[in-house]
């Protein structure tokens with residue numbers, strides 16, 4: 069005993085002295101120093117070659133290996149790997165896609181699963197920043213236990229077009245909502261000592277020809293929209309990394325754009341982290357000068373620019389070494405700041421049951437009740453026969469595909485290969501997660517006959533609907549990265565199916581599992597509609613709970629539902645059918661008037677507005693007090709006036725500035741209230757949302773005068789109005 073104690077004591081002594089030695093010889097490992105001091109010290113100890121090691125990485129996927137690329141032993145099959153510098157105690161960066169959970173691209177880690185969260189649109193629909201934090205933390209905690217220290221998510225591009233194939237990966241159309249939710253997800257992630265990335269900087273609103281697309285937009289408008297979303301997320305979350313996008317903006321490729329990277333991100337905002345490229349988005353070594361700090365998945369580019377070509381450019385004086393030093397500094401600074409050096413990932417078991425609760429919560433709070441005529445929902449438990457029709461509701465719930473595709477932890481998926489061509493055709497598989505709505509509904513009403521019809525033949529479905537108390541039609545649309553949908557319609561004759569079922573039984577409920585708004589030509593003939601997005605691995609349960617009233621719906625639309633394609637900024641999907649390598653462009657003529665702002669300005673009525681969503685109770689707003697000065701501050705009461713507990717999301721909107729009508733979200737809060745309960749809410753507007761950006765003066769300019777504001781239930785349903793007198797002033801960018 070004595071011997072083993074003394075052995076332990078001497079082992080502890082040895083490790084302490086190794087530690088002390090390391091600290092004196094490697095002072096950047098001293099945790100009491102600031103990340104800036106530590107980064108400067110370690111950079112000073114690096115050779116040029118070592119700095120360059122940090123500036124490029126590979127995509128360690130077997131299908132992308134060739135004779136020139138060998139994968140290091142410590143790499144994990146997944147999205148990215150950047151070698152470390154063991155001599156200096158700098159670990160490798162191990163990156164995983166993670167917008168909706170840790171991914172396992174094309175099953176490259178056989179059998180490895182992860183909690184598969186609902187679409188980011190569902191998270192956006194919760195209007196719940198605390199839930200965004202929780203989502204970020206859950207994904208990061210799983211990533212750590214799998215050995216990753218960088219998350220390549222999430223996406224916060226504004227959803228400018230209801231046909232963009234990646235909208236399911238984004239939070240919504242409003243910069244305040246996306247910025248706050250995105251920033252909270254970053255905080256949740258980085259509090260787990262995992263670096264977070266926000267993407268795709270900065271205007272990546274369509275997938276069609278994303279490698280050649282030139283997104284044209286007025287710079288001031290960009291500052292007031294997508295850039296503002298990134299700015300708010302960065303201020304709130306301080307993400308270690310930003311991923312630049314594939315496409316061009318105003319002629320310059322996103323990862324080689326001096327204006328958005330150097331001028332805006334690094335100079336105006338003082339961003340301290342590093343810019344990493346999207347995979348296959350680097351076209352020249354000069355991108356280093358334009359502000360790109362790291363080339364990701366470099367074997368996908370024509371050359372590994374940020375390796376030998378960068379060294380050569382430094383040696384022959386084309387690129388100053390100080391730039392390379394800055395690139396490496398930014399990376400190690402983030403590594404120290406977030407804690408990936410001090411607290412590296414440790415492989416461990418994951419409590420998937422517990423994490424599944426987060427996936428369930430996001431679905432419960434993010435599903436939006438769009439229509440509920442004559443209180444058809446919640447379904448009465450006494451229904452004798454419920455018809456469930458279509459949408460593979462007997463198998464599971466649909467998910468979105470591409471690099472964000474998950475591999476759920478609660479059982480095997482069902483895969484329907486779709487096929488097709490294009491860069492991302494390997495991802496053209498409709499993947500259903502295990503939580504099957506038919507079984508989940510049956511669980512909640514064990515004495516009811518729940519009968520399923522596949523919905524292949526409208527006549528069969530209508531026959532079943534006629535014989536049932538109620539018919540629930542599940543409709544789906546598979547959407548994925550790399551492709552936009554050509555129009556807003558549901559595919560596979562699902563509109564005809566709904567029309568036939570509704571004609572047979574007016575007590576028809578439609579459940580949408582889509583990554584975007586869709587047209588609803590049958591809306592008047594059905595009793596209820598629910599937008600479930602892609603509801604994640606626990607989605608079937610959440611849908612059943614909402615249908616049967618176990619959960620009171622509280623989701624609010626983070627994206628406008630236009631009536632149809634003709635009632636959008638671009639009546640036709642731009643560049644539809646273009647050859648894959650054709651140079652294309654889109655003029656984002658709506659500028660900063662994205663989504664509800666465009667509808668307000670143009671007078672085109674949406675089908676359902678941004679911010680809209682029904683519940684099984686009712687809420688009342690009163691006692692509004694508005695104050696002005698530097699910005700708008702409001703206080704008001706919200707009261708649950710119904711019979712059930714529920715959550716409301718009161719919203720503060722700007723209505724007019726001294727110059728013009730302008731509808732903009734200024735504040736929101738999700739409040740849970742018992743029947744009869746009242747709560748006083750206050751909002752203080754971010755003055756940049758009252759302002760216009762003046763690009764020539766490079767500042768926000770707030771016009772002095774009266775600003776009309778409203779508390780509303782959506783961007784077109786205003787309940788209380790007030791006016792604030794604001795002073796004339798400017799704000800630095």
Ligand code: BGC
Pocket residue numbers: 147165220267346347471
């Ligand atoms: C996507 C990124 C993703 C990367 C790595 C790209 O195709 O655009 O969002 O992080 O692949 O998988």
